[in-house]
Amino acid sequence: MGDTKSRIISFYRDFAMKTGFTARTTFSLYNYMFDPQQLCFLIDCLQETETVKGCCVEAGCAWGYTTAFLRKWMDARGIKKDYIALDTFSGFLASDTEHEIKYRSKPERLNNLFSTNKKTWFDYSLKLANVTSVNSIQTDVAQFDFDKLGPISFCLLDVDLYLPIKKCLPNIYRNLSPGGIIIVDDCKHENIWDGAMQAYQEFMAGIGAPQRIECGKLGVIIKTREPAQDLAPAARGSSLEPPAGPHTIPPVERQQRQHIQSIMVNYSLTR
Numbered sequence: 354m355g356d357t358k359s360r361i362i363s364f365y366r367d368f369a370m371k372t373g374f375t376a377r378t379t380f381s382l383y384n385y386m387f388d389p390q391q392l393c394f395l396i397d398c399l400q401e402t403e404t405v406k407g408c409c410v411e412a413g414c415a416w417g418y419t420t421a422f423l424r425k426w427m428d429a430r431g432i433k434k435d436y437i438a439l440d441t442f443s444g445f446l447a448s449d450t451e452h453e454i455k456y457r458s459k460p461e462r463l464n465n466l467f468s469t470n471k472k473t474w475f476d477y478s479l480k481l482a483n484v485t486s487v488n489s490i491q492t493d494v495a496q497f498d499f500d501k502l503g504p505i506s507f508c509l510l511d512v513d514l515y516l517p518i519k520k521c522l523p524n525i526y527r528n529l530s531p532g533g534i535i536i537v538d539d540c541k542h543e544n545i546w547d548g549a550m551q552a553y554q555e556f557m558a559g560i561g562a563p564q565r566i567e568c569g570k571l572g573v574i575i576k577t578r579e580p581a582q583d584l585a586p587a588a589r590g591s592s593l594e595p596p597a598g599p600h601t602i603p604p605v606e607r608q609q610r611q612h613i614q615s616i617m618v619n620y621s622l623t624r
C-alpha cells in the first residue's frame with residue numbers, strides 16, 4: 354500500500370513538473386506574500402504589542418500562509434492572545450473590483466484573484482500545520498462589526514483594494530488599544546494594489562498622523578493618542594472604550610507607547 358502511494362505521488366510530481374499543471378502548488382518552496390524582512394517586521398510588531406491588551410487580527414488571510422507563520426511564532430513565544438482571521442474566502446467583492454477597474458484603471462483580472470478558496474480549506478490547512486488556535490470568520494471586512502472582537506492589539510490589514518480598506522480602517526482603529534499597531538499591506542505607489550496606499554494616506558491625513566512605510570510596502574499605524582481624541586465618535590461611550598477624559602492613560606502605558614515608537618524609528622534606521 355505504502356509502495357503504491359509513493360508511486361502515485363512520484364508519478365504525479367513528474368507529471369506536474371513536465372506539464373506545469375499544479376506545478377506551483379506541488380513544488381513551490383516559498384508561498385508567502387511577504388519577503389523575509391517583511392515577515393520579520395510583522396513579528397517585531399507582534400513582539401512590541403505583546404503586552405498590549407487585545408487580540409490579533411489578520412483581515413484578509415487568503416490561504417493561511419502568514420496566519421500559520423505568525424500564530425506558530427506566537428505559540429512558540431507563549432502568547433495566548435486570540436488570533437482572528439477574516440476573509441471572504443472567495444476573493445474580492447465585485448463592487449470593490451468594479452471601483453478599481455472603472456475609477457482606478459486596474460485590469461479586469463482582479464475579478465479572478467484569490468477566488469479559488471474556501472473557509473473549510475483554510476481551516477483544514479491550518480489543522481494540517483498543527484495550528485489549532487485561529488478563529489476564522491467568513492465576512493466582508495467592510496461590513497464586519499469589529500466592535501464585537503473587543504480590544505485589538507495588532508492587526509495585519511491585507512485586503513489590497515481601496516474601498517474595503519477605506520471602510521474598515523476606522524472600525525479597526527477604533528478598537529485598537531493604546532500602543533496597538535495596524536499594518537496595512539501594499540502601501541506602494543503605482544502598482545496594481547495602490548488603492549491600499551491611497552486608503553492608508555487618506556486615513557493618516559484624517560487622524561493627523563505622519564505616514565510611515567516600512568520594508569517597501571507596510572503602512573504603519575500606531576495608536577498613541579488619547580482615546581478621547583480618536584476617530585469614530587460613535588464608539589465613545591460604548592463598553593469597549595475606556596472612559597473619555599484628557600488624562601486617562603496611566604504613565605506606564607505612556608512609557609510603553611514611547612518605547613514602541615522609538616523601536617519603530619530604530620527599525621527604519623537599522624534596516
Ligand SMILES: C[S@@+](CC[C@H](N)C(=O)[O-])C[C@H]1O[C@@H](n2cnc3c(N)ncnc32)[C@H](O)[C@@H]1O
Pocket residue numbers: 385386387411412413414415416417418419420439440441442443444445446449467492493494495511512513517
Ligand atoms: C493578499 S491576500 C491576503 C494574503 C494573506 N494575508 C497572506 O499573507 O497570505 C488578500 C485577501 O483579501 C481577501 N479580501 C479581499 N477583499 C475582502 C473583503 N472585502 N473582505 C474580506 N476579505 C477580502 C481576498 O479574498 C484575499 O484572500
